Amino acid sequence: MKSGPLNLITDVEGLLVGNAEDHGIKTGTTVLTGEQPFTAAVHVMGGAPGTRETDLLAPDRMVQQVHALVLSGGSALGLASASGVADALRAQGKGLDVAGQIVPIVPAAIVFDLVNGGDKNWPENPYPALGRNALSVAARDFGLGTVGAGTGATTAGFKGGLGSASLVLPSGHTVGALVVVNALGRATVDGGPHFWAAPFELEAEFGGLGPASAYDPLPFATKHQLRNAATTIAIVATDAALDQAQATRVATAAHDGMARALVPSHTPADGDLVFAAATGARPVNDPVGDVLTIGHAAALCLSRAIARGVYSATSAPGDPFPTWKDTFG
Amino acid sequence: MKSGPLNLITDVEGLLVGNAEDHGIKTGTTVLTGEQPFTAAVHVMGGAPGTRETDLLAPDRMVQQVHALVLSGGSALGLASASGVADALRAQGKGLDVAGQIVPIVPAAIVFDLVNGGDKNWPENPYPALGRNALSVAARDFGLGTVGAGTGATTAGFKGGLGSASLVLPSGHTVGALVVVNALGRATVDGGPHFWAAPFELEAEFGGLGPASAYDPLPFATKHQLRNAATTIAIVATDAALDQAQATRVATAAHDGMARALVPSHTPADGDLVFAAATGARPVNDPVGDVLTIGHAAALCLSRAIARGVYSATSAPGDPFPTWKDTFG
Numbered sequence: 001m002k003s004g005p006l007n008l009i010t011d012v013e014g015l016l017v018g019n020a021e022d023h024g025i026k027t028g029t030t031v032l033t034g035e036q037p038f039t040a041a042v043h044v045m046g047g048a049p050g051t052r053e054t055d056l057l058a059p060d061r062m063v064q065q066v067h068a069l070v071l072s073g074g075s076a077l078g079l080a081s082a083s084g085v086a087d088a089l090r091a092q093g094k095g096l097d098v099a100g101q102i103v104p105i106v107p108a109a110i111v112f113d114l115v116n117g118g119d120k121n122w123p124e125n126p127y128p129a130l131g132r133n134a135l136s137v138a139a140r141d142f143g144l145g146t147v148g149a150g151t152g153a154t155t156a157g158f159k160g161g162l163g164s165a166s167l168v169l170p171s172g173h174t175v176g177a178l179v180v181v182n183a184l185g186r187a188t189v190d191g192g193p194h195f196w197a198a199p200f201e202l203e204a205e206f207g208g209l210g211p212a213s214a215y216d217p218l219p220f221a222t223k224h225q226l227r228n229a230a231t232t233i234a235i236v237a238t239d240a241a242l243d244q245a246q247a248t249r250v251a252t253a254a255h256d257g258m259a260r261a262l263v264p265s266h267t268p269a270d271g272d273l274v275f276a277a278a279t280g281a282r283p284v285n286d287p288v289g290d291v292l293t294i295g296h297a298a299a300l301c302l303s304r305a306i307a308r309g310v311y312s313a314t315s316a317p318g319d320p321f322p323t324w325k326d327t328f329g
Numbered sequence: 330m331k332s333g334p335l336n337l338i339t340d341v342e343g344l345l346v347g348n349a350e351d352h353g354i355k356t357g358t359t360v361l362t363g364e365q366p367f368t369a370a371v372h373v374m375g376g377a378p379g380t381r382e383t384d385l386l387a388p389d390r391m392v393q394q395v396h397a398l399v400l401s402g403g404s405a406l407g408l409a410s411a412s413g414v415a416d417a418l419r420a421q422g423k424g425l426d427v428a429g430q431i432v433p434i435v436p437a438a439i440v441f442d443l444v445n446g447g448d449k450n451w452p453e454n455p456y457p458a459l460g461r462n463a464l465s466v467a468a469r470d471f472g473l474g475t476v477g478a479g480t481g482a483t484t485a486g487f488k489g490g491l492g493s494a495s496l497v498l499p500s501g502h503t504v505g506a507l508v509v510v511n512a513l514g515r516a517t518v519d520g521g522p523h524f525w526a527a528p529f530e531l532e533a534e535f536g537g538l539g540p541a542s543a544y545d546p547l548p549f550a551t552k553h554q555l556r557n558a559a560t561t562i563a564i565v566a567t568d569a570a571l572d573q574a575q576a577t578r579v580a581t582a583a584h585d586g587m588a589r590a591l592v593p594s595h596t597p598a599d600g601d602l603v604f605a606a607a608t609g610a611r612p613v614n615d616p617v618g619d620v621l622t623i624g625h626a627a628a629l630c631l632s633r634a635i636a637r638g639v640y641s642a643t644s645a646p647g648d649p650f651p652t653w654k655d656t657f658g
Binding site: 047184198217218295299 | 330374376496513518527528529530531540541542544546547548549578581582584585586587588589593594595596597598617620621622624625628629
């Protein structure tokens with residue numbers, strides 16, 4: 001078992017990711033879209049989520065498939081990025097056909113990056129354009145770290161970022177994760193070089209330093225001075241033909257990957273959530289076993305993606321925290 | 330910062346725990362009760378929960394306080410244990426006074442331990458008596474491992490058990506956890522002696538071997554032959570004056586402790602859930618900060634309690650798995 005060829009969520013065939021950012025504002029937007037609409041679900045565990053269209057994703061609701069998922073900076077103001085994406089999709093004729101009207105379904109979630117050294121005095125909300133621009137460059141390959149919605153992200157002690165990873169299962173299913181790491185907690189043990197996610201690292205994808213050999217057993221450090229500047233949001237994806245209920249279970253299980261890679265996570269000040277996306281290209285043969293394995297793989301990919309996001313961050317003027325690479329790289 | 334004097338959930342003053350078991354059936358029941366009623370909440374994350382009175386614990390519902398929380402073996406049949414507890418509490422005059430009628434509120438959750446080598450051909454449901462007996466011996470001190478609801482518990486590769494741990498915070502609040510470890514996943518790295526929870530161990534409370542130095546990065550092993558014989562259920566508790574909404578947030582955050590101590594956890598076949606209990610003896614001074622810290626501490630205690638439950642298990646004839654101690658102790 002190993003990661004897919006790109007080690008990105010786009011190893012799930014048919015999915016594309018686009019990023020747009022404004023380095024002056026220190027923010028950006030990330031769009032996951034599909035060559036076709038895809039099944040989507042969500043599980044929210046943080047205490048301060050900022051979301052759009054997540055109620056629609058419950059398994060008993062009308063719509064099972066979406067046209068894009070958006071992760072953005074900007075706190076509640078950044079939800080406008082999804083409107084930009086929806087408008088652009090409509091102009092392309094992509095959306096749900098409701099009596100001849102095209103309505104793109106674009107669930108979204110945001111992180112709080114309004115206190116990160118960027119210039120937030122914009123004359124006009126920049127997020128609709130960031131959403132449109134991110135969609136316009138959606139492709140299989142994309143960068144990690146200080147890009148897209150990860151541009152202005154922080155963690156306790158180090159700059160955060162955009163991360164991704166993938167895994168190909170013995171069943172043939174591909175699983176991937178995409179994450180904006182903007183956690184209240186730490187991604188490394190005691191603020192040192194060793195990532196909490198190290199037990200799950202493949203092929204030195206975040207430095208290959210291995211797990212820490214010593215731990216503070218009571219790791220309580222958080223970025224107290226930026227206590228509300230938090231939230232980690234993720235998408236896990238698979239080519240398995242999950243229904244929305246199964247995708248919800250995968251989103252739930254994937255939160256374990258956040259818990260293992262960030263300490264603490266799921267705090268009252270984090271809006272931590274996970275979307276799950278399923279393209280449906282590969283059948284599910286064992287409804288319990290496959291969903292179990294895909295959920296577990298999603299958690300492993302999410303842990304790895306979190307570490308890769310922090311590992312890949314690059315420094316910029318005015319940053320409130322150093323990057324992992326500037327410190328240990 | 331260190332554990333409380335007993336390193337048990339009952340370091341939270343006013344809480345008492347009682348256990349009863351039947352070693353022939355290989356099952357049992359654990360009751361947490363209070364000298365006074367206490368605030369309770371719940372967060373369910375597993376795919377196969379078995380519960381009673383959990384709907385009542387949502388923050389918008391009528392009742393905020395309960396008289397006992399019950400963890401039991403027996404799958405759905407074991408929910409009868411809570412009826413035994415409720416009947417016994419009523420006989421003591423303890424319960425909610427509704428127009429002169431005493432109604433004890435006893436939320437409960439079960440684990441599946443029906444395929445563990447015990448004799449399940451009982452002539453009469455044994456759980457009401459197990460509940461009554463557990464309540465009758467409720468005290469501050471209690472045993473760990475193969476006792477109470479942990480009696481028939483298993484994990485992937487090793488016997489499970491009842492675990493507990495506590496922590497005293499700088500704020501003066503005490504936090505504790507109580508858990509029945511019956512996971513589909515593993516509590517130790519690659520089935521070896523090192524617990525996943527090792528980074529959080531205090532004072533060699535589960536052997537002091539420290540963390541593993543090497544990891545299989547794709548730890549997919551589960552007890553496939555007993556795929557449905559799973560579920561880890563826990564109670565985290567504090568003396569903080571949490572309201573039910575805050576207690577719900579603490580229950581949610583505490584699931585991180587399960588994710589870090591069991592790999593995988595929160596699978597479709599695990600009914601994983603966490604109750605949170607708050608006695609209210611100590612005020613909450615900082616609604617965000619205290620709830621954040623108490624939730625994080627609850628996660629740390631739960632990880633430690635899970636390892637202690639597996640570490641403390643003792644062997645018995647007919648067990649499907651060896652104990653950790655027989656293998657490594």
